[in-house]
Amino acid sequence: MSTNYSKQTNWGQFVPLVTVFFFWGFVAASNDILIPVFKKAFNLTQGQSQLVSVAFYVAYTVGSLIYMFISKAIKQDVVNRIGYKNGLIVGLLISASGTLLFYPAANMGSFPLMISGLFILGLGFSLQQIVANPLAIEVGPTETGSQRLTMAGGINNLGTTIGPLIVAFAIFGSATASNTEASIESVKIPYMVLGGAFILVAILLKFSSLPQITPTIAEDTQDFVTGEHRDSALKYPQLVLGMIAIFVYVGVEVSTASNLPAYMENSLGFSTKDIAPYVSLYWASLMIGRWTGAVEAFDITAGAKKILRFIAPYLAFGVFLLVNAIAQHDLSHFYIYGLVILVMIACDIASKGNPARMLLIFSVMGILALVIGMMTTGMLSVYAFTSVGLFCSTLWPCIFALAINGLGKHTNQGSGFLIMMIMGGGIVSWLQGMLADYTNIHISYVVGVICFAYLAFYAVTVTKILKNQGISLDQIKNEGGN
Numbered sequence: 001m002s003t004n005y006s007k008q009t010n011w012g013q014f015v016p017l018v019t020v021f022f023f024w025g026f027v028a029a030s031n032d033i034l035i036p037v038f039k040k041a042f043n044l045t046q047g048q049s050q051l052v053s054v055a056f057y058v059a060y061t062v063g064s065l066i067y068m069f070i071s072k073a074i075k076q077d078v079v080n081r082i083g084y085k086n087g088l089i090v091g092l093l094i095s096a097s098g099t100l101l102f103y104p105a106a107n108m109g110s111f112p113l114m115i116s117g118l119f120i121l122g123l124g125f126s127l128q129q130i131v132a133n134p135l136a137i138e139v140g141p142t143e144t145g146s147q148r149l150t151m152a153g154g155i156n157n158l159g160t161t162i163g164p165l166i167v168a169f170a171i172f173g174s175a176t177a178s179n180t181e182a183s184i185e186s187v188k189i190p191y192m193v194l195g196g197a198f199i200l201v202a203i204l205l206k207f208s209s210l211p212q213i214t215p216t217i218a219e220d221t222q223d224f225v226t227g228e229h230r231d232s233a234l235k236y237p238q239l240v241l242g243m244i245a246i247f248v249y250v251g252v253e254v255s256t257a258s259n260l261p262a263y264m265e266n267s268l269g270f271s272t273k274d275i276a277p278y279v280s281l282y283w284a285s286l287m288i289g290r291w292t293g294a295v296e297a298f299d300i301t302a303g304a305k306k307i308l309r310f311i312a313p314y315l316a317f318g319v320f321l322l323v324n325a326i327a328q329h330d331l332s333h334f335y336i337y338g339l340v341i342l343v344m345i346a347c348d349i350a351s352k353g354n355p356a357r358m359l360l361i362f363s364v365m366g367i368l369a370l371v372i373g374m375m376t377t378g379m380l381s382v383y384a385f386t387s388v389g390l391f392c393s394t395l396w397p398c399i400f401a402l403a404i405n406g407l408g409k410h411t412n413q414g415s416g417f418l419i420m421m422i423m424g425g426g427i428v429s430w431l432q433g434m435l436a437d438y439t440n441i442h443i444s445y446v447v448g449v450i451c452f453a454y455l456a457f458y459a460v461t462v463t464k465i466l467k468n469q470g471i472s473l474d475q476i477k478n479e480g481g482n
Helices: 011-040 051-073 078-082 084-100 102-108 111-136 142-172 185-206 237-257 260-266 276-297 302-327 338-353 355-375 378-386 388-392 395-404 408-438 445-469
Strands: none
Touching: 011 084, 011 111, 011 142, 011 185, 011 237, 011 260, 011 276, 051 078, 051 102, 051 237, 051 408, 078 084, 078 102, 084 102, 084 111, 084 185, 084 388, 102 111, 102 185, 111 185, 111 408, 142 185, 142 276, 142 302, 237 260, 237 276, 237 388, 237 395, 237 408, 237 445, 260 276, 260 338, 260 378, 276 302, 276 378, 276 388, 302 338, 302 445, 338 355, 338 388, 355 378, 355 388, 355 395, 355 445, 378 388, 395 445, 408 445
């Protein structure tokens, strides 16, 4: 059982913890700025440029496999051996070593060394993911753990929103500067600073009051469904199909953004430096959707929830406008996006908090957004593609809740398998890039349509599977998540 260290949330422990959530979002979204920079500097095809995403996201899977192998070799869970705090510190130092590779890579002009640095950075993130999510629950009452995870997810999305802007500023200068070209030399500074930040946070965590102890899971926990005695999480169809769902979900979320710069450059004539606010809008869309979905996590009246369901997304949109105003970007292009947010709010209301229904509705809307983007040109197509972020925003917790439901004592094992499928972010991005090379970047977004089609299929299929196992979907709460 999980141990509570306080009857109230220990904010002194929680605040330094969520810095790692910020880092995950900051780096993941910043990769979308590196892709067009590397593509031009190293004369890469669109498919080759997506190796940036492949290296970073496949590292999550490799890191999880290494973690499982070491745990099996020492016959004890690694984090249970070294503790929460040390696990986070080791993960941060691994990521820092990856950023340090950017210095020699930039000096040598080596693309393989650059993506090796991103791979090592991702390895560190995989360990941080394993530790930070349960730790966010441990620093306060269990019953409010999901709310802390939702809040941590909001910090993650803040990182995804400002990351592209900061990295673009570091490479190109201010929005009003005349510089439109980036040398590989300019890339190393922001990542050296980031590495220093990793090390600094690791030092602060060392002297923080974060607990070392880890929760234990009772070995005799029975399977959820009476009469079920399966010896592996992989024996549950909701998990196996859910693993594919996580793969394609992370895939469409990442590939839509990582291929957006190429679309805006090749089809709309944008310069690389002017794309950053649109990449920021895409990732801010996930923040907008998650802040909306997080309303259900709070213990407030139904009337207050209805009001917050409209206020929360526009507060998040306001954060996006604020950071872009600080970056001196022209905001006039973005106000109309407020109307698109209304569509997402309507879909959220229609889902009634049911994760399967939300997964189905949002997947259908994701397909519609991509089809509109593919069938139109100009700024309408850009808004359509960026709105995919709105409809991806709450799919992770929907899929996760459905996939692990009914696993009983195999729940932790199932969660590990789901985390491994984050590699879809790299693989699907690469597939879309390769298709773009053979056709064009506009048509290549059909890859995302296929991903959403599978998610809609999973929503319908997993409903039948869980009902056959005697599990009511009304018992499954979708509470935001990361």
